[in-house]
Amino acid sequence: MKIFVNLICSLCTLCALGLAGLSLPAHAADSHQNQSIVFGVHSKTAPLEWRNNGVDQGFNLELMDRIGQLMGKRIIIRRKSFQQLLKDVHDRDSLIDVIAVVSPITIDRELSQSDPIYATHAKAYTLQGKSFINGWNDLEGKRVAIKKGAFVDVYISGKKQDFTRVDVDLYETGFQLLIKGEVDVVIAENFVARRLMPLYPSIRSSSDPLIYGAFNFVSNYKNAEMMAQINDALRQLKLSGEYDRLVNKWFGTGREKVDLNSAQKKMLSLAIFVSLLSAVGMLLTGYISLSLRRRSKALKVELLQRKKAEEAISNLSKQFQSVLDGIPHGVTLFNRDGECLWSNDNNNDLLTSPEFHYIDGAAFNLANALSDALVEQKSQTADMQVNNQYWQLQLHPISQQQVVILLEEATEQHRLRQANDEASRLASLGELSAGIAHEINNPTGIIIHSIAFISDALKDLSEASDNYQRQNPFWTVAGMAPDSAMNELDVSSQSINEGAERISRIVNDLKRYALPTIANEYQPISVNEVVEVSLRLTANQTKIFNVTTDLLLPSPVVMGDAQQLHQVLINLIQNACHAIRQDAECYECKEHINIQTCVEDKHICLVISDKGAGMDSATLQRITEPFFTTRRSSGGTGLGLSVCSRIIKEHKADMQITSRLGKGTVIKIRFPLEY
Structure with missing residues (x-):
């Protein structure tokens, strides 16, 4: 209520003064001005000048009040914006007589100016974390906020500016732009910045003083005489020591002036x-x-x-x-009585499962295994099986009363061992096949040599047979007429020769297939010949199917190892035969298996297609994984296509597989075209 009454009184006073100013003649107005000094203030900054509970106070106001007392004049306070006060002091008709501003210590303003009132300075302010400003050169290329008309503005006017200047009406406006990221630096007067920084904790002082200045009273040139009187009064206060008392009162604590009543x-x-x-x-x-x-x-x-x-x-x-x-595996700790003391393995329930047994089929008893380990005080290892999974069990006594059991799944390792054994058997079979092929070659050579002799002899005996038949018309050979018997003997000799040559080709193909692989010695290989050899080696399996070929002539040639390519194609032909056997409807097709060689898109292609059962998408995605097979029950190992895929990659080729259930499978092997 008190503030409201004071406000009404102030408004009434202003209105009265305004009406008096309008109604008084010029000489009366001058007489009024001679009795008072209108002091324009704008700051909200302690300890210089600010309003608290409707009362203007501060160092500048109290100092001006004491100067007015010495001059015998009343001080009238008028509060306006800083830019408006600057405009007023340049206007000869303005009612504002004096304002307090900061001027650079090396530059005077173009107005009547008093002696320095109090020293101050301006520094650069940036956001926390930004680099320190060591001087004006560090402002190059930056966006710098400058208060229009302030002493920083006066200082830099007419000087080279390597930074982008952003004019603001208040230092607080510059701080707000700094928070928003619209400027990089604010150059602000010390007292104002000290008041603002608690309100903007993300802003910090980033330089030593860049500009030194001093507060001065400034007036229009029309008041030059009054400014001389203000200077005299100011000097008198300094000489009397009263100026020092005011400085100690408002600045002696080294911090901004606060509301003492509120603080108390x-x-x-x-x-x-x-x-x-x-x-x-x-x-x-x-x-x-x-x-x-x-x-x-x-x-x-x-x-x-x-x-x-x-x-x-x-x-x-x-x-x-x-x-x-x-031990990186699953761990379970037991005592002598078989109690589980601690475990980090979710599969420890297998130890008590009746289906958990040794790989040889013997039953597993946890209590007996613990007792044996504690009695012997030796680590034990055993291979275990449950359903289709294989595990490795390790028992380690760690004291007289405790045993730790390690349980690790070893299904994949078991299958790898089986695959290794199978590979060893195949290697032995290859060596045996090479030996048998060599032994078969000897009698085959004798047969071919002998049948050639018999064929030549039959030609010579044909004329003798004709002559003897004329002499003895009732002569027969093996119960047949001599001419018919001679024809039959000729056909039989040709059949024997063809059969022997076929045996020789098959044996030679088998010998080449059993030869060891030398990956670094690839040679030009006829793709058509690979197809023909593979078909001869799989003739026993494909004889019940209708196998057709569509081979490009002349035959495409690739760099590779013939034995490895035979292995790939034989495996694919065998898979096609198995796929057709799974689908009884396929036997009615006119074409069961087709093998094609061609050249397309700068690649030599070997295409094997069948009309078998086909594969679903899930099977197709895993078809080249080691040990994955859909024929586990019939003896499949799941290594065929995995090995084929490796061989194809070693030949810098790729394999494309397309398949649909009930529609069959197409496998295309693409070799780089090098010839």
């Missing part, structure tokens, strides 16, 4: 709160001290018990740590 109330409330808190703390301290005394004896006993417990826990922890550090 806050400090009183804080002191009361601290006193109460101290009293409560003293009571609590006394109570706690008594409790501590009562508990001290009990704590001694408890500490002894804890030491014993910690020793036991430490021993157990070391045991566990030694096991866990050395």
Whole structure:
């Protein structure tokens, strides 16, 4: 209510002054001005000039008030914006007589100016984390906020500016632009910046003083005489020591002026709160001290018990740590009675499962296994099986009463061992095949040589047979007429020769297939010949199917190893035969298997297509994975296409597989075109 009354009184005073100014004649107005000084203020910054509870106060105002007393004039305060005050002091008809502004110490303003009132400076301010500003050169290329008309503006006017200047009406506006990222630096006067920084905690002082200045009273040239009187009064205050008293009053604490009444109330409330808190703390301290005394004896006993417990826990922890550090598998710790003390394995229920047995079929008994390990005090390892999974079981005694069991799935390792055994058998079979082929070649050579002799002999005997038949018309050969018998003997000799040559070709193909692979010695290979040899080697399997070929002539040639390519194509032909056997409807097709060679898109292509059962998308995605097979029950190992895929990659080729259930499968092998 008091503030409201003061506001009304102020408005009434302003209105009265305004009406008086309008109604008084010029000489009356001049007479009024001679009795007072209109002091324009704009700042909200302590300790210079600010309004608190409707009252203007501060160092500048109190200093001007004392100067007015010495001059015998009343000081009238008018509060406007900084830009408006600058405009007013340049206007000869303005009612504003004096304002307080900062001027650079090396540059005077183009107005009547008093002696320095108080020293200040301007610094650069940036966001936290930005680099330090060591001088004006560090502002190059940056966006710098400058308060229009302020002493920073006066200082840099007419000087080279390597930065982008952004004019603002207030330093606070510059700080707001800095927060928004629209400027990089604000150059602000010290007292104003100190007031603003608590309101903008992300802003910091980033330089030493860049400009030194001083507060001065400034007036229009029409008031030059008045400014001389202000200077005289100011010097008198300095000589009397009263100026120093004012400086000590407003600046002596080294911080901005605060509202003492408010501070006193806050400090009183804080002191009361601290006193109460101290009293409560003293009571609590006394109570706690008594409790501590009562508990001290009990704590001694408890500490002894804890030491014993910690020793036991430490021993157990070391045991566990030694096991866990050395073994990456599932771990289960048992005592002599078969109780599980600790486990990190989710599969420890297998140890008590009736389906969990040794790989040789013997039943597994956990209690007997623990007892044997503790009695012998030796680690034991066994291969186990449950359903179609294989596991490795390890038992390690770690004391006289405890055994740790390690359980690791070994299904893949088991299958790898089986595959290795199968590979060893195949290698032995290859060596055996090479030996048998060599042994077969000898009688085959004899047959071919002998049948050639018989054929030549039959030609010579044909004329003798005709002559003898004329002499003895009733002569027969093996119950047949001589001419018919001679024809039959000729046909038989030709059949024997063809059969022997076929045996020779098959044996030679088998010998080449059994030769060891030398990957670094690839040679030009006829793709058509690979097809023909593979078909001869699989003739026994494909004889019940209709196999057609569409081979490009002349035959395409690729760089590679013939034996490996035979292995790939034989495997694919065998897979096609198995796929057709799975689908009985395929036997009615006119074309079961087709093999084609061609050249397309700068690639030599070998295409094997069948009309078999086909594959679904899930099977197609895994078809080249090792050990994946759909014929596990019939003896499939799942290694055929995996090996084929490796061989094809070694030949810098790729394999494309397309398949649909009930429609068959097409496999295209694409070799780079090198010839």
